[in-house]
Amino acid sequence: MALSVQETTTNTSTSPTTDFIFPKSYHFPPFFSAQPTALTRQAQLKKWSIFIQRYCQHHRIFQVQIIDVLDTPLFHNSTLKKRLSLKDAKAVIDYMVSKDGDERAEWLGPEKAVAWIWWRKPEEWANVIAGWVDETGQKGTVLTLYELVQGETTEKQEFYAMDMEVLRKSLATLVKKGKAQVFGTDDQQGVKFF
Numbered sequence: 001m002a003l004s005v006q007e008t009t010t011n012t013s014t015s016p017t018t019d020f021i022f023p024k025s026y027h028f029p030p031f032f033s034a035q036p037t038a039l040t041r042q043a044q045l046k047k048w049s050i051f052i053q054r055y056c057q058h059h060r061i062f063q064v065q066i067i068d069v070l071d072t073p074l075f076h077n078s079t080l081k082k083r084l085s086l087k088d089a090k091a092v093i094d095y096m097v098s099k100d101g102d103e104r105a106e107w108l109g110p111e112k113a114v115a116w117i118w119w120r121k122p123e124e125w126a127n128v129i130a131g132w133v134d135e136t137g138q139k140g141t142v143l144t145l146y147e148l149v150q151g152e153t154t155e156k157q158e159f160y161a162m163d164m165e166v167l168r169k170s171l172a173t174l175v176k177k178g179k180a181q182v183f184g185t186d187d188q189q190g191v192k193f194f
Contacts, residue, residue, distance in 0.1 A: 020058045022073075023051055032082035034091070045095040049104055052096065057119035062163035065114045066090060116166070125159060125170035130179060132157055133193045145171075145182075145189045 025031045025047050035041045055074055056062070066089050069075055076083035084092065093115050096105035106116040120128070129148070133139060136153070148154060149162045159167070171191055174180035181192045 020055065023047065026051065026077060027080070029080055029082050032077065032080070032084055032088075034088055042100070045092060045101065048092045049096045049101050052092070052117060053104055053119040056117040060161065061117060062166050063108070063114060063116050066093070067113065122166065122169040123173050125162070125166065126173040128157075129159055129170060130174060130193070132159070139193050142190050142192045145191060148191065 031044070031047070035044050052074065056064070064074070066086065070083065070086060070089060075089050090112050093105050093107070093112070095101040096117070097103065097107060097115075103121070104118045106118065108114040108116065132154070143151070145164060145167055149160060149164065149167055154160045159170075162170075168182070168189075171180055171182050174193070175182055179194055181194070182189055183192075184190050
């Protein structure tokens, strides 16, 4: 999926343990402070949203527990000694949850402690899976959910090793469209594609 706002990146900002490239704005202290004017704040929130999506996609993170990620590079630049506060991190996720933030996150519960990060929304994952089903002639075939995200035939697919709950949400969109049927119990679920 192409993101609507492109941010220039620099190769000098590569983390020592990964090849993730941080955006330039991540290296400026104002990025970590809520901006006072509405227009600047909107631009800042959009940059945060794009950064979080890219970071989570790169690291295959589907869900974040906010308190646990405050001290990680996601919200803390140790070189600058700057971080988002818990309140500001929740404000960023609130923006991502909103229509303005393209619903790129979803809170799990009213306490706003844990959130899904939708670097691909379930509907988008459903399209990726449906595309694979069409390309590989899997229509009419029954696959276990485990086989779908851990099987040899899907190793090179983007949805390989997907969080099982994200898979269930994605398949639910295909079920609503009449393109799949999910059956069985939680630990032994299967899916048939139409």
